[in-house]
Amino acid sequence: MYDSQKGFTLIEVMVGLVIGLLGTVIVAQAFTNNEARKRATTGTADAQANGGIALYMLERDAKAAGWGMTATNTTYPGCTTIHAYCNGSATCGGTNGPLGGINFAPVLITDGGSNPDTLTIQYFADPNVASGLPSGTTVLRRRMQSPSAELDVASASACMDGDLALVAAPTGGNCTVMKITEVQEQAAKLQHTADANGEYNPAPEFYTTNTWPVYEANSTVSCFKPANGGPIFRKVYSVNSASRELQRSDNSQNPAAVNELVMTDVVDMQAQYGVSAAISTDAISAWVNPADAGWTNPGPNDWRRIKAIRLALVTRSGQYERPAAGANCSATTSLATSWGAISTANYPNDWGCYRYRVFETVIPLRNVIWGHI
Known part of the structure; x- marks a missing residue:
């Protein structure tokens, strides 16, 4: 029992300190774990929002392809x-x-x-x-x-x-x-x-x-009407892999915009042509890759056969998730679209230590389908 005349003994003080330290460690560990989960959740939410906004901007511009033709x-x-x-x-x-x-x-x-x-x-x-x-x-x-x-x-x-x-x-x-x-x-x-x-x-x-x-x-x-910097108006979307940014060049602006930032934490973009069997047909008969024979630089006979594009964007969370000791966090990570796997050959070595979101959409080219070109 505590004696007001004698105070605490050294042992009692040390025991109290140990109990207090244990409580602090437990609370700190709980806080750290909770903070890690919160960052993973908010990082995933950011990747989700970034991808949705970027895809909307791309879709809005692509739907008007062929305007004025x-x-x-x-x-x-x-x-x-x-x-x-x-x-x-x-x-x-x-x-x-x-x-x-x-x-x-x-x-x-x-x-x-x-x-x-x-x-x-x-x-x-x-x-x-x-x-x-x-x-x-x-x-x-x-x-x-x-x-x-x-x-x-x-x-x-x-x-x-x-x-x-x-x-x-x-x-x-x-x-x-x-x-x-x-x-x-x-x-x-x-x-x-x-x-x-x-x-x-x-x-x-x-x-x-x-x-x-x-x-x-x-x-x-x-x-x-001529565009600023070329015979026709162009909006060019590209991904800067070093800065993980979706960028756009736009010669409809004056002065022309060059690689302006559209969205951060975008790491990849893959696309395909949706082509019809004939110019007069709107139904898509095949999806072709831009590397396929005859499609690296489509010729006049194929320009009006392009009725849609299929597009995929990959966004990344900014939160690094450290793997377990001796483990490789990319060993079980894969990225894919509905039409095939996404190559990660040129991704950073630690790319699998982040969370990703893959967004896909099919964008019809309305001006082509409606016969405007």
Whole structure:
């Protein structure tokens, strides 16, 4: 019994300290375990939210793929050889000389192999402007005297100053991108004179030296507004594996946005084309990978067969979960979509020590299905 005259003995004090320390250890352990569970839960919730928001933004942009291609309905699908020129200016892409490889597919998927894929969504009009449709389509009334000659057309009101014109031969697959420098409505003529800047309109001798085509009467002339930094509007989605960020480049903005942050903790993106058996058919007959033969750079015959894309995003929790002593936390971890496993060959060595969420969706290309392109 405690004696007020004598106080506590040393043994009693030590016993009290030991009991107090044991209680502190137990409470600290319980708090640590609870905090770890809370971080795992909130980290998983963050990955869930990040993936949902990122997928929504991707889906919103992809559904509008092909916006504004109405007037070029009968023009660009027949282009097997597209002639275009740039003087090195950023307004036409920054390259110098002939612009090869222009592709008018509504969407393009670049295969990343063991790395994330890249998705390019294309429009012939500003996707941020509801009324941003092309000016229109007309035909040549007379044969051009030379590749640099003015265009004598049935209706000059189809185009406006500053438009790009896609001139397409009735047969043979030749097409040329020109910049309209002057519209003569009464004379029904379109000028595409090489000016001081020279975007899209090279000097007359360039046409001759490079044997660019001369277009006959009844060739189609389709006009559309140029984008900032290229002939057509593009939104390019990619994943920066080092920073684990979903990024977007967008030339519909002025100045053009380059690799702007869309969402954090996105580690992978995989995509496939949903293609129909024929242009006139909307039903998807096959899902093809961008690395499959003939689909690394789809040609004109396949542009309008792309009716949908299948997309998968992988997000990661920020909480590191330490494995048990001697264990490998990636040994039992796998990531997969409904159409196959996701390669983790280029993921960090400790990638399995985190929690992941895989999001999938099928995005129909409405403008293609509705016959707008």
